Amino acid sequence: xxxxxxxxxxxxxxxxxxxxFSMRSSxxxxxxxxFIGLGLQMNSKPSISDxxxxxDFPDFNEDLSEVINAALENGVNRMVTIxxxxxxxxxxxxxSEDYEAIYYAAGNHPMxxxxxxxxxxxxxxxxxxxxxxIAIGETGLDYYYTSDTATLQKKxxxxxxxxAQETNLPLIIHARNADTDxxxxxxxxxxxxxxxxxxxxxxxxxxxxxxxxxxxxxLSISGIAAFPKSKxxxxxxxxxxxxxxxxxxxxxxxxxxxxxxxxxxxxxxxNTCLLYTxxxxxxxxxxxxxx
Numbered sequence: 001x002x003x004x005x006x007x008x009x010x011x012x013x014x015x016x017x018x019x020x021f022s023m024r025s026s027x028x029x030x031x032x033x034x035f036i037g038l039g040l041q042m043n044s045k046p047s048i049s050d051x052x053x054x055x056d057f058p059d060f061n062e063d064l065s066e067v068i069n070a071a072l073e074n075g076v077n078r079m080v081t082i083x084x085x086x087x088x089x090x091x092x093x094x095x096s097e098d099y100e101a102i103y104y105a106a107g108n109h110p111m112x113x114x115x116x117x118x119x120x121x122x123x124x125x126x127x128x129x130x131x132x133x134i135a136i137g138e139t140g141l142d143y144y145y146t147s148d149t150a151t152l153q154k155k156x157x158x159x160x161x162x163x164a165q166e167t168n169l170p171l172i173i174h175a176r177n178a179d180t181d182x183x184x185x186x187x188x189x190x191x192x193x194x195x196x197x198x199x200x201x202x203x204x205x206x207x208x209x210x211x212x213x214x215x216x217x218x219l220s221i222s223g224i225a226a227f228p229k230s231k232x233x234x235x236x237x238x239x240x241x242x243x244x245x246x247x248x249x250x251x252x253x254x255x256x257x258x259x260x261x262x263x264x265x266x267x268x269x270x271n272t273c274l275l276y277t278x279x280x281x282x283x284x285x286x287x288x289x290x291x
Contacts, residue, residue, distance in 0.1 A: 048273060049078035050266040051220055052138075052172070052200050052248035055102065056081060056092050059252035059263055068099055071266035077101055079266045082138055082172065084109035085116055089127055096132040105135035105172055107160050110142045113152040124163035136164045137172030138200055141185075144177040154185065161189045170196040170218075179208045190215050201250050202233075209236050213244055220246040223256035223264065223272050234275065247273055 050071065060067055071079060083092040083106035096104045106127060108119045124136060139160035141153050164171035175182040186197065198218040202209065203225075212219060219240055225233050237245065247269055249255075255264035256271040 048076055048247065048269060049080070050076055050249050050251075050269040051080050051198070051246040052222075053079055053081050053251045053266050054084065054253075055079065055251075055266075056083065056088060056095060057252055060265075064095075067265045067267070068101060071269075072101060074267040074270055076266050076269055078103065080105060080134065083107070084138060085112055086119055086123065086127075087116065093127070093130055093133070096130075103132045103134045105133065105137055107137040107139045107172070108156055109138055110140050110149075110153040110156065110174055111146045113156045114146070114149045118152075119156055119159050119163075121159055121162050121166070124160065125166055128163070128167045128169055133169075135170040135172050135198070136160050136167065138174045139171070140174035140200075141178035141182050142174060142176045143181075147177070150181075154181070157185060158189070161186075161195065164195040164197070165189070165193040168195075170198055172198055172200050174200055175204055175208070179204050183208055183211045186217075187211065187215065198246055201248065201254070202237075203230075206236050209240065213240060218244050218246050220248045221272060221275070222248050222250050223254040223260070223268070226256040226272055226275055227260070237275075 055064060055067070068079070079101055080103050081092060081095060083089050083104060086106060086108055089106045092104050092106060096102045107124070108116050127133060128136065137160055139157050141150070141157060143150065146153070161171060163169075173182065173186070189195070194216075196217070197212075197215070198220050199208070199212050200220050201222040201224065202212075202219040203222075209219060219237070221237055224230055225237060249264050249266055249269045249272070251264035251266060251268070253264055255262050255268055259268055259271070
């Protein structure tokens with residue numbers, strides 16, 4: 001693969017890339033700050049971002065515009081839609097171009113590595129140059145459904161990590177039943193060359209949460225945390241500094257109460273945020289994850 005120092009050169013191409021990253025990094029920070037600043041100010045309309053949704057999935061084929069308008073009316077003014085198969089990237093890119101509120105990320109989902117062509121570093125770098133492309137992935141490890149492809153998943157994960165390192169864009173991680181391997185790989189690669197990362201739809205162990213926060217990563221809270229049986233997960237998030245938390249729907253999946261069992265959509269991300277009305281975000285921001 002190309003040397004990781006590519007983006008640190010003083011070439012004109014590097015300067016352009018740095019300017020693009022600065023703009024998109026600002027967008028990503030707003031995704032975080034909008035959740036922090038929400039408050040939640042229940043007497044005013046919230047301003048918030050859904051940091052992870054799948055608006056290109058067939059579930060939204062018939063009413064995408066209505067779904068986006070419903071989100072905007074509910075105070076959700078940014079949506080990051082995630083392309084899970086790189087061959088679909090052109091259509092997801094087009095969606096981001098058609099709707100001002102939509103930004104996007106792309107990668108090969110770990111559950112798809114055996115059925116999709118392996119991602120290439122140069123391919124990811126090329127598509128990342130689009131101004132509304134703000135993150136790499138989702139990638140990661142899924143040993144719950146597809147442990148038989150673990151070797152391929154690790155190879156794909158490494159390529160996506162390298163892309164995040166080369167582009168300075170955040171990495172989006174899917175991790176299920178793979179805490180030990182994902183922690184070892186992310187920590188090892190981070191020591192080689194630091195990168196930003198969000199642990200999407202976090203529902204793993206406290207140990208992985210601590211490791212992620214220690215590395216400066218973000219944890220993303222989804223509707224799972226609002227489920228009645230998710231007390232342990234809520235306790236984990238209660239100890240995470242609020243400036244390390246993103247919020248997402250992962251729609252069309254994982255609708256929070258009172259919509260559980262129905263199609264999830266970006267407008268419902270506010271219902272997940274309601275978990276954080278008490279204690280106050282200011283108190284939570286002072287908290288630290290115990291080891």
